[in-house]
Amino acid sequence: MERLIIFKTFSMLFACLFISDVTFGETRNFINDRQAMFDKSKSKMKILRQSIRDRDQEAGLAAITFHLDWSNKLESSFPPGSEASVTNSSDASGSIWSNFEGFKNLNTDYLNKARQVKTAIESEDFVLAKDSFLQLTRTCKTCHEKFRN
Numbered sequence: 001m002e003r004l005i006i007f008k009t010f011s012m013l014f015a016c017l018f019i020s021d022v023t024f025g026e027t028r029n030f031i032n033d034r035q036a037m038f039d040k041s042k043s044k045m046k047i048l049r050q051s052i053r054d055r056d057q058e059a060g061l062a063a064i065t066f067h068l069d070w071s072n073k074l075e076s077s078f079p080p081g082s083e084a085s086v087t088n089s090s091d092a093s094g095s096i097w098s099n100f101e102g103f104k105n106l107n108t109d110y111l112n113k114a115r116q117v118k119t120a121i122e123s124e125d126f127v128l129a130k131d132s133f134l135q136l137t138r139t140c141k142t143c144h145e146k147f148r149n
């Protein structure tokens with residue numbers, strides 16, 4: 001009987017350790033994945049700026065498509081519990097989750113400005129595309145000021 005209790009206690013302990021490790025690992029994946037996407041976002045902005053300068057519609061559309069796709073996935077890359085802590089490499093501010101509506105609104109601004117850039121490039125209006133591009137860069141800055149540590 002006593003052995004059974006000891007066995008059960010150990011099994012439960014291992015189950016808990018396993019579950020916490022899975023959760024911890026998943027959170028880390030979310031953080032790594034979104035940071036990789038943000039890094040890509042930065043390099044796609046450089047390509048986008050250059051393609052607007054070069055009036056290169058094809059390269060411009062490819063770069064802006066990345067931003068539209070990423071914006072659609074951005075919010076789900078921030079599950080609760082994935083904020084910056086001493087045990088991870090994240091710079092995500094805890095205020096994302098205390099004000100998720102505000103965070104979503106800034107992502108919507110990002111999406112809308114990306115759409116404007118796309119429309120301008122599609123109509124080969126590169127003067128408008130340049131102006132919309134500058135507005136797009138501001139949506140990155142605004143969100144970082146508010147929600148990145």
Ligand code: HEC
Nearest residue numbers: 035038039041042090091092106107110139140143147148
């Ligand atoms: C809606 C909010 C939001 C928008 C819009 C946004 N970012 Fe970020 N960005 C964040 C947050 C939050 C982090 C921190 C993520 C983390 O470390 O977990 C971040 C991190 C980054 C990083 C650092 C990634 C790393 O390796 O640690 C780069 C680079 C970056 N963003 C670029 C951009 C660019 C370029 C844009 C615009 C095209 C942009 N971001 C738009 C919220 C945003």
